[in-house]
């Protein structure tokens with residue numbers, strides 16, 4: 001019998017941490033735009049005994065996402081879809097950031113809707129920047145972290161723990177909502193502990 005399939009789009013730090021946590025006993029379909037990143041992450045996971053398939057995808061292309069959906073459905077029941085693919089403003093021009101982070105996220109959910117298994121779950125890992133006005137840069141991030149209650153950054157594994165809850169049966173009533181995981185940066189900003197950006 002085919003194993004259930006967990007699709008993880010974006011083979012970066014957070015994507016791989018989520019794949020590790022969600023992939024026990026399942027087929028992980030790992031997808032990324034960057035072929036080198038994708039293959040390196042897949043090799044790491046396979047070296048740790050996970051079952052992994054890979055697929056090249058550009059989430060800003062509906063056609064490319066459709067090809068990923070077909071590949072996922074061919075592997076087995078698609079029980080979880082996690083989109084971690086994303087670009088920060090320092091990595092690409094605004095139009096590309098919007099195409100990948102905003103349009104791409106919508107396309108992923110729209111296209112996976114036709115194959116997601118009953119009771120399945122979808123999750124987008126995005127950025128606290130969505131809670132801000134104009135995005136800060138460089139030293140401003142250090143200032144934000146210093147002013148936040150947690151006073152530190154989070155390793156990808158800490159995000160994967162929250163993802164595990166959101167993807168699992170305990171979060172069955174949590175849907176269409178947004179969990180802010182930022183060590184209190186936005187709260188500090190709203191409380192006037194640091195200057196609002198812009």
Ligand SMILES: NC(=O)c1ccc[n+]([C@@H]2O[C@H](COP(=O)([O-])OP(=O)(O)OC[C@H]3O[C@@H](n4cnc5c(N)ncnc54)[C@H](O)[C@@H]3O)[C@@H](O)[C@H]2O)c1
Nearest residue numbers: 010011012013014015032033034058059084085086126127
């Ligand atoms: N790491 C952090 O501190 C942090 C903080 C806040 C938000 N985020 C956001 O969370 C998400 C995941 O973070 P991460 O640290 O794993 O990032 P990462 O940069 O390590 O991984 C993102 C992956 O997305 C891939 N990608 C980029 N464009 C793509 C496209 N068009 N199609 C498919 N794949 C594409 C990249 O090749 C990369 O492997 C990102 O959106 C990031 O902006 C990360």
